Amino acid sequence: MKTIDELLAEGVDGKRVFVRADLNVPMADGLITDDGRIRAVLPTVKALADAGAKVVVASHLGRPKGAPDPKFSLLQAAERLGELLDAPIAFAQDTVGPAAHDAVNGLQPGQVAVIENLRFNAGETSKDDTERGEFADQLAALADVYVGDGFGAVHRKHASVYDLPARLPHYAGYLIATEVGVLKKLTEDVQRPYVVVLGGAKVSDKLAVIDQLLGKADRILVGGGMVYTFLKAKGYEVGSSLLQEDQLATVTEYLERAEKTGVEIVLPVDTLVAPEFPDLSGKAPANPGTVAADAMPAGQMGLDIGPETSKLYASKLADAATVFWNGPMGVFEHPDYAAGTRAVAQALVESKGFTVVGGGDSAAAVRILGFDENAFGHISTGGGASLEYLEGKTLPGLAALED
Ligand SMILES: Nc1ncnc2c1ncn2[C@@H]1O[C@H](COP(=O)(O)OP(=O)(O)O)[C@@H](O)[C@H]1O
Numbered sequence: 001m002k003t004i005d006e007l008l009a010e011g012v013d014g015k016r017v018f019v020r021a022d023l024n025v026p027m028a029d030g031l032i033t034d035d036g037r038i039r040a041v042l043p044t045v046k047a048l049a050d051a052g053a054k055v056v057v058a059s060h061l062g063r064p065k066g067a068p069d070p071k072f073s074l075l076q077a078a079e080r081l082g083e084l085l086d087a088p089i090a091f092a093q094d095t096v097g098p099a100a101h102d103a104v105n106g107l108q109p110g111q112v113a114v115i116e117n118l119r120f121n122a123g124e125t126s127k128d129d130t131e132r133g134e135f136a137d138q139l140a141a142l143a144d145v146y147v148g149d150g151f152g153a154v155h156r157k158h159a160s161v162y163d164l165p166a167r168l169p170h171y172a173g174y175l176i177a178t179e180v181g182v183l184k185k186l187t188e189d190v191q192r193p194y195v196v197v198l199g200g201a202k203v204s205d206k207l208a209v210i211d212q213l214l215g216k217a218d219r220i221l222v223g224g225g226m227v228y229t230f231l232k233a234k235g236y237e238v239g240s241s242l243l244q245e246d247q248l249a250t251v252t253e254y255l256e257r258a259e260k261t262g263v264e265i266v267l268p269v270d271t272l273v274a275p276e277f278p279d280l281s282g283k284a285p286a287n288p289g290t291v292a293a294d295a296m297p298a299g300q301m302g303l304d305i306g307p308e309t310s311k312l313y314a315s316k317l318a319d320a321a322t323v324f325w326n327g328p329m330g331v332f333e334h335p336d337y338a339a340g341t342r343a344v345a346q347a348l349v350e351s352k353g354f355t356v357v358g359g360g361d362s363a364a365a366v367r368i369l370g371f372d373e374n375a376f377g378h379i380s381t382g383g384g385a386s387l388e389y390l391e392g393k394t395l396p397g398l399a400a401l402e403d
């Protein structure tokens with residue numbers, strides 16, 4: 001993989017450099033709640049701009065349905081990037097059309113443009129190679145060189161991640177190099193006990209990674225929205241909680257395999273419940289109830305692990321030599337459902353082992369809950385990406401950067 005340092009040595013003065021970043025930052029009420037992912041790409045953008053490149057920054061934000069949707073505009077993220085760079089940023093209200101070309105053509109060496117959300121175009125995420133390729137051709141017309149630095153999205157076989165680098169000279173940015181360097185340690189020389197904590201809301205994606213992790217981790221603690229598919233597979237009521245019905249048989253097989261192979265899958269013993277998802281804008285008190293995990297009332301939704309589970313998970317983390325954590329334990333954005341996530345974060349802070357927190361929301365959670373970033377071994381910008389890397393999978397966005 002060629003790195004950005006090689007690109008800088010070759011010279012970028014006046015060249016249009018496309019930087020595929022992951023600016024998929026958490027937002028609430030239209031405002032960015034954590035800008036960690038924007039800060040993470042600054043070294044790459046700064047180095048290119050300082051070397052006289054015309055820098056074109058691109059990213060997805062959220063999961064719009066292949067068409068423009070103002071809710072998912074990258075404008076706020078672009079403005080924040082400008083503040084952090086302390087430089088004006090050109091923002092193109094289109095991803096590939098005339099507005100994008102105008103913004104790029106208007107750049108002087110050393111200036112930066114951000115183009116609108118890549119996922120406003122159906123070609124970005126299409127499963128059809130031709131459709132993705134056509135979109136990649138349009139993106140390629142905006143640049144001379146490609147720098148991959150959106151680590152959080154390297155597990156996606158998307159046009160800007162996978163197809164575009166094949167069309168331009170391509171290099172890995174500083175963030176990707178750092179992330180891969182740390183995660184490599186977890187695959188090559190993992191100290192045991194190795195504990196993986198899984199939670200969050202992207203349940204269908206992340207349940208699949210357990211298949212491989214069962215052969216690698218000593219203990220897997222399950223929280224967040226992942227939990228209820230496990231509880232349901234055990235035959236318990238889960239009310240209106242997040243549930244991946246189509247993976248119940250898979251999860252049952254995981255539980256059986258774990259039992260046979262001596263891997264501990266640890267599930268909550270209690271959970272916080274409420275009749276509905278909390279209002280995250282006003283954050284009015286939600287007054288959740290606490291129930292045993294095997295006694296959830298029908299019609300209620302599980303929104304955090306309970307206090308006994310927090311204690312249990314802290315004890316299961318106490319002897320870990322290595323911890324990888326992806327996915328908040330509950331809807332931490334609401335103060336009534338933040339305790340489980342806080343407890344796991346605290347256990348990692350107190351751990352003597354090497355601790356890695358990965359994922360846009362997980363990384364944001366530890367910062368928003370007031371933890372010192374330096375108290376963790378590594379905070380990764382990618383959740384799904386890190387997990388798939390740890391599984392040993394070939395990630396499309398890394399493979400595409402190989403020579
Ligand atoms: N029990 C739950 N029900 C619904 N959503 C949950 C639950 N627990 C956690 N979440 C949500 O999961 C989201 C983060 O999930 P995910 O994107 O998978 O994590 P990450 O970005 O760290 O990879 C948070 O917004 C949080 O509110």
Ligand SMILES: O=C(OP(=O)(O)O)[C@H](O)COP(=O)(O)O
Nearest residue numbers: 022024152153359360382383384
């Ligand atoms: O937020 C992300 O992943 P993560 O929640 O697994 O950290 C990345 O930006 C990828 O987004 P996607 O899961 O919508 O492809």
